Amino acid sequence: MTNIEQVIGQSQHRSALSRVMNFQVFWVFIAAVLACLALTFLTDSFATERNLFNVARNFAFVALIAVGMTAVIASGGIDLSVGSTVVLSAMVISVLMEGGYPFWLSAVMALVAALAVGAINGVLIAYAGMPPFVVTLGMLSIARSLAMVLSNNKMIWEFGPDHDLLLWVGGGATLGLPHPLYVLTALVIVMSLVFRWTRWGQYVFAIGGNEHAARLTGIPVRNLKISIYMFSAFTAGLAGILMAGWLGSVTTNLGQAMELTVIAAAVIGGANLAGGEGTAVGAVVGALLIEVIRNSLILLGISTFWQGTFIGCFIIIAVGFDRIRRLRSAD
Amino acid sequence: MSRLRLSGISKHFGAITALNDVSLEIAPGEVLGLMGDNGAGKSTLVKIVAGNFRPSHGEIRIDDQVVDFHKPLDAQRDGIEVVYQDLALCDNLSAASNVFLGREPLRSFGPIRVIDYPQMRKRSAELFAQLKSETRPRDLVRRMSGGQRQAVAIARTLLSNAKIVLMDEPTAAISVRQVAEVLDLVRRLRDQGMSVVLISHRMPDVFAVSDRIAVLRRGQLVADKATASSSPEEVTGLITGAIEAA
Numbered sequence: 001m002t003n004i005e006q007v008i009g010q011s012q013h014r015s016a017l018s019r020v021m022n023f024q025v026f027w028v029f030i031a032a033v034l035a036c037l038a039l040t041f042l043t044d045s046f047a048t049e050r051n052l053f054n055v056a057r058n059f060a061f062v063a064l065i066a067v068g069m070t071a072v073i074a075s076g077g078i079d080l081s082v083g084s085t086v087v088l089s090a091m092v093i094s095v096l097m098e099g100g101y102p103f104w105l106s107a108v109m110a111l112v113a114a115l116a117v118g119a120i121n122g123v124l125i126a127y128a129g130m131p132p133f134v135v136t137l138g139m140l141s142i143a144r145s146l147a148m149v150l151s152n153n154k155m156i157w158e159f160g161p162d163h164d165l166l167l168w169v170g171g172g173a174t175l176g177l178p179h180p181l182y183v184l185t186a187l188v189i190v191m192s193l194v195f196r197w198t199r200w201g202q203y204v205f206a207i208g209g210n211e212h213a214a215r216l217t218g219i220p221v222r223n224l225k226i227s228i229y230m231f232s233a234f235t236a237g238l239a240g241i242l243m244a245g246w247l248g249s250v251t252t253n254l255g256q257a258m259e260l261t262v263i264a265a266a267v268i269g270g271a272n273l274a275g276g277e278g279t280a281v282g283a284v285v286g287a288l289l290i291e292v293i294r295n296s297l298i299l300l301g302i303s304t305f306w307q308g309t310f311i312g313c314f315i316i317i318a319v320g321f322d323r324i325r326r327l328r329s330a331d
Numbered sequence: 332m333s334r335l336r337l338s339g340i341s342k343h344f345g346a347i348t349a350l351n352d353v354s355l356e357i358a359p360g361e362v363l364g365l366m367g368d369n370g371a372g373k374s375t376l377v378k379i380v381a382g383n384f385r386p387s388h389g390e391i392r393i394d395d396q397v398v399d400f401h402k403p404l405d406a407q408r409d410g411i412e413v414v415y416q417d418l419a420l421c422d423n424l425s426a427a428s429n430v431f432l433g434r435e436p437l438r439s440f441g442p443i444r445v446i447d448y449p450q451m452r453k454r455s456a457e458l459f460a461q462l463k464s465e466t467r468p469r470d471l472v473r474r475m476s477g478g479q480r481q482a483v484a485i486a487r488t489l490l491s492n493a494k495i496v497l498m499d500e501p502t503a504a505i506s507v508r509q510v511a512e513v514l515d516l517v518r519r520l521r522d523q524g525m526s527v528v529l530i531s532h533r534m535p536d537v538f539a540v541s542d543r544i545a546v547l548r549r550g551q552l553v554a555d556k557a558t559a560s561s562s563p564e565e566v567t568g569l570i571t572g573a574i575e576a577a
């Protein structure tokens with residue numbers, strides 16, 4: 001006879017190790033570490049402070065948005081508009097700051113613009129019942145076009161009285177670490193807790209697992225979806241502000257095709273495109289692997305045109321992994 | 332006293348009459364077997380009681396109070412729980428999470444409120460024990476047998492202290508051993524004083540657990556009698572129309 005305590009403690013009869021190894025994040029992380037080690041030995045330039053600083057900063061932008069994308073994918077959706085939201089947010093802050101407005105006000109307005117994009121996505125998907133793919137594809141076009149209208153398609157590199165503050169926020173470093181990395185760390189910690197410990201997090205995964213069931217239990221599925229797309233847009237808006245400061249100039253190509261890298265990062269990190277799975281840490285590890293690959297191609301003198309091939313292979317391998325796990329657990 | 336009383340319920344879908352003037356009554360702690368051919372209107376009746384549809388005509392009373400449900404949540408508030416044909420569980424979540432989905436207990440840390448997982452696991456382990464099911468709270472529903480999934484769906488109804496549990500073909504797609512498990516679950520619900528409406532095409536299941544049997548044919552109630560005073564032959568005749576009414 002087993003008592004309640006034992007039953008509670010039990011899950012599947014498997015060791016902790018085998019459970020860790022079942023985690024895609026674990027393998028992706030190992031791959032990234034191996035790549036880093038190999039590069040350290042193969043090149044003189046990888047393990048330099050300068051290069052590591054660049055890697056850390058570059059991957060932070062993709063990782064930030066990949067955390068937002070993970071929420072969307074875990075809920076069974078997709079958000080193709082994040083790259084355009086990045087440029088819209090960056091354009092709003094640049095245009096306002098160029099016009100003499102202070103940094104904080106302009107940053108808030110940039111986030112408001114991003115959140116508005118997310119809210120429109122969410123309402124059309126949740127209330128009008130349109131497929132996320134189509135809605136956010138439309139928004140991909142709209143948001144970038146609005147950024148062009150806003151800036152008259154000119155490059156902006158003069159940010160008014162708070163010019164230096166913007167460059168410091170996005171491009172500066174504290175204690176040797178680039179600022180975007182701090183933002184990313186905070187976001188990942190908060191979202192890991194939110195995904196696991198709050199009702200919102202639980203419902204995101206419930207909707208992705210079985211939307212119909214979620215609705216029947218009385219979960220406010222529609223409003224939740226709106227909040228999910230707004231969160232995704234928020235991360236893109238945040239990345240837009242930081243990128244503006246990092247680059248020191250903003251053009252309307254900013255964030256072009258970024259949605260693909262972001263989705264790749266999330267999927268490589270274990271987000272399941274069928275919904276119901278994904279972690280914030282996974283998104284970051286996925287983004288890290290992509291950036292390490294990109295960096296290694298450059299350092300090894302291989303044409304960066306190969307980058308897409310590598311990333312594509314990793315996506316397919318990641319999805320393949322998932323298939324294998326599923327087949328194994330089916331019997 | 333009747334727990335649930337339906338009087339003169341009709342439901343039209345455009346030109347289709349899915350239910351025609353159905354009146355039924357269920358006492359507390361009673362198991363009613365609801366039978367009928369495909370398209371007879373069984374699921375429609377369940378959905379009306381569960382608040383998915385509103386009846387075109389007729390009245391629903393719970394504990395002699397007239398109720399009017401606009402959405403499933405209204406019915407839940409009045410103590411009606413449904414175990415759906417397709418079970419409506421989230422495969423990617425644990426058994427405990429599914430039992431508590433939509434009503435997770437929270438614990439406060441200052442202004443922050445987080446899900447109380449230990450409490451959830453403890454309570455669902457108790458519910459599974461109560462149902463004598465070997466379901467473990469931490470297990471993912473994806474890896475469970477059909478019987479264990481039923482236990483999860485049914486534990487939800489225990490959790491909410493439902494008065495009336497509606498089960499739409501709970502034994503349709505599971506193995507013989509699991510059917511026995513589910514029928515045991517139905518008896519446990521009854522022992523807790525809940526009323527159960529069990530829809531099934533499987534004659535032995537209905538005869539094994541129900542106190543009364545009601546038969547629908549083309550939207551009309553053609554029989555409503557004690558199980559003890561009926562027989563599978565009679566019910567088969569009623570379903571097909573070989574016997575007009577009983």
Ligand SMILES: Nc1ncnc2c1ncn2[C@@H]1O[C@H](COP(=O)(O)OP(=O)(O)OP(=O)(O)O)[C@@H](O)[C@H]1O
Pocket residue numbers: 344347348349367368369370371372373374375376
């Ligand atoms: N939403 C709907 N819109 C239109 N017609 C419907 C709808 N739901 C049910 N019907 C019709 O109502 C009738 C009764 O259907 P119902 O699903 O209640 O049958 P059932 O007894 O549950 O059958 P089964 O044993 O196949 O589950 C059928 O003719 C069906 O086509």
Ligand SMILES: [Mg+2]
Pocket residue numbers: 373374375499
């Ligand atoms: Mg049916």
